[in-house]
Amino acid sequence: MVEELNITLPDDWHLHLRDGDLLQAVAPHSSSHFGRAIVMPNLKPPITTTAAAVAYKDSIMKALPAGSNFSPLMTIYLTDKTSPEEIKLARRSEVVYGVKLYPAGATTNSQDGVTDLFGKCLTVLEEMVEQNMPLLVHGEVTDPKIDIFDREKVFIETILQPLINRLPKLKIVMEHITTKDAVNFVESCSEGLVAATVTPQHLLLNRNAIFQGGLRPHNYCLPVLKRETHRQAIVSAVTGGSKRFFLGTDSAPHEKRSKESSCGCAGIYNAPVALSAYTKVFEEAGALDKLEAFTSFNGPDFYGLPRNTSRVKLTKTPWKVPESFSFSFGEIVPMFAGETLDWQPSLI
Numbered sequence: 001m002v003e004e005l006n007i008t009l010p011d012d013w014h015l016h017l018r019d020g021d022l023l024q025a026v027a028p029h030s031s032s033h034f035g036r037a038i039v040m041p042n043l044k045p046p047i048t049t050t051a052a053a054v055a056y057k058d059s060i061m062k063a064l065p066a067g068s069n070f071s072p073l074m075t076i077y078l079t080d081k082t083s084p085e086e087i088k089l090a091r092r093s094e095v096v097y098g099v100k101l102y103p104a105g106a107t108t109n110s111q112d113g114v115t116d117l118f119g120k121c122l123t124v125l126e127e128m129v130e131q132n133m134p135l136l137v138h139g140e141v142t143d144p145k146i147d148i149f150d151r152e153k154v155f156i157e158t159i160l161q162p163l164i165n166r167l168p169k170l171k172i173v174m175e176h177i178t179t180k181d182a183v184n185f186v187e188s189c190s191e192g193l194v195a196a197t198v199t200p201q202h203l204l205l206n207r208n209a210i211f212q213g214g215l216r217p218h219n220y221c222l223p224v225l226k227r228e229t230h231r232q233a234i235v236s237a238v239t240g241g242s243k244r245f246f247l248g249t250d251s252a253p254h255e256k257r258s259k260e261s262s263c264g265c266a267g268i269y270n271a272p273v274a275l276s277a278y279t280k281v282f283e284e285a286g287a288l289d290k291l292e293a294f295t296s297f298n299g300p301d302f303y304g305l306p307r308n309t310s311r312v313k314l315t316k317t318p319w320k321v322p323e324s325f326s327f328s329f330g331e332i333v334p335m336f337a338g339e340t341l342d343w344q345p346s347l348i
Helices: 020-031 050-063 084-093 122-131 148-166 180-188 200-204 228-239 274-284 288-303
Strands: 004-008 012-015 036-039 071-077 096-101 135-137 172-174 194-198 245-247 311-320 325-327 330-332 340-347
Touching (some): 004 288, 012 245, 020 325, 036 050, 050 071, 050 084, 084 096, 084 122, 148 172, 148 180, 180 194, 180 228, 194 288, 200 274, 228 274, 274 288, 274 311, 274 340
Parallel strands (some): 036 071, 071 096, 096 135, 135 172, 172 194, 194 245
Antiparallel strands (some): 311 340
């Protein structure tokens, strides 16, 4: 029985750090477990320009603990008004590593997102091909007539497949995949051009977790958790050793009162438990030998970045997840609050 693992320091290829007090509160959790992170741009107002991304990076750096080597990799928010020139600026900046597509209204702070991808963004997407700039996709349609559990599948059929047909050289990351349909789609595409991030919650929980013994707002995220058959398909894909899938927590902090309300926010705060949770998935699948590639190799390889040289130790030492983290502005409830996890990470 394996009691200890020593792996290359992982990166988080999909992270929400927020800003202001929330940023100050959560940055230490991610920086203590990850070397780098692709930081989402859905602030208020959103990060739509390279200049704004540079300023946001400066804010993140100031929020990190003294001596931290954590590197935020910035993104800009694609809108109907984004210009090809902005993509050139982003590539030259050496600060921006991706452009995020939020269909308008798909998730938290996405009201400024794209309303007509092919009609209003085609020249920008063509420039992204030229600049080898990845498109990071929140893959759900927003048509209210489409069942919320089907929105990823319909997005693949109506937006993503036509996009790849039109621009086959565009690098795409399908973020936080939740369905067997997404697994099949990513595996059908050219390796090195289309990949996917996978969250701890979509590997460990199915949609029953939202309703177990009552309404569980801290298990509510977007894309919403799906059926057990979909969870199993994602686990099989991730633990099977494919290079097309890599770690992206989608850790999304909200204050407790914003989650436990009459209209609760979508998002699961998993940064403090993510490495423990991913290790649990690979252990249960009998695939601990494939954990390091998923957490530490596939992401940088896709983005064309060097792998980290630092290492992290995972020790099989049970620990109890705090019920919440308290700050001056309120509380944040983490994933698996109050539960015991088997694996504990520590930087070497």
